[in-house]
Amino acid sequence: MKISTKGRYALRLMLDLALHHTGEPVSLKDIARRQEISDKYLEQIISVLNKAKYVKSVRGAQGGYILTKRPEEYTVGMILRLTEGSLAPVACVEDEMQCKRMHDCATLMVWKKMNDAINEVVDSITLADLVDFERQRAGEYII
Amino acid sequence: MKISTKGRYALRLMLDLALHHTGEPVSLKDIARRQEISDKYLEQIISVLNKAKYVKSVRGAQGGYILTKRPEEYTVGMILRLTEGSLAPVACVEDEMQCKRMHDCATLMVWKKMNDAINEVVDSITLADLVDFERQRAGEYII
């Protein structure tokens, strides 16, 4: 019951891009250095985000990546689902017709409530929220 | 981000025990048959529940297992945590001092909210709730 590094790194990557959102592309090497994550591994992760058009890539020297939308348009749920796959705690919550016990399985209620609770959280937080949170936190340290 | 079979089977196993709570021990073979789960695999799972004193075992012929407490005294969270381990979506939510980025990691907020949401669900549902739910459901079919 854990979010893997793929999802966690993707979120940090996107947050890093949002924090350094100047119009200029941000190179993966810079992100990897700041986030202390293997740049080679980040390549694989951002490739997914790129194919989904969550980021735009600029090739060649001085290249890098730019967010395609405004930070408030990305929810945490979008990013996690893209990189992690479904966030449902069990398969039967999503794939109807998967389990023949569906109709007399009381535990299904548990999984549905869990699923709803998780979705409620990740779909209500945007990248912009995280940016605000981090900027505000940085302010505290200055004082 | 999935609950494994260990946790899911444990929950169904405990629910089965609660539904057949007559005072007489219930054999694993019966549970396995009703739940359509490999009895050999269930052995390993119930062994954990037994060691934690969630169930009492009766050895020998006509033996089996009995709940040690009333169904309303078991939360889903207790059962899942015992068999799955922690339900936290990431390690840093629990193990303080695990990650040196703790203090400037905005994503931690996401994980904490997720953790709270999950715990709220699993800790507020008891085995008795599931029993009621299942009995009520059975009633619907009779009509």
Next chain:
DNA sequence: CTGTATTCATACCGTGTCAATAGGATTTAA
């Protein structure tokens, strides 16, 4: 036009976990 910085694509790999299966030892009611 050349060198260098960057993204892109793909292959590979060691480790660990999952989800069982297997085999037998031990206990006990009938």
Next chain:
DNA sequence: TTAAATCCTATTGACACGGTATGAATACAG
């Protein structure tokens, strides 16, 4: 004494995780 049950431990195949490695393609700077 036998059959039914729990208990214990080892093994296994498949797959996911968390990366590394290699090199090709692209494009900017000088």
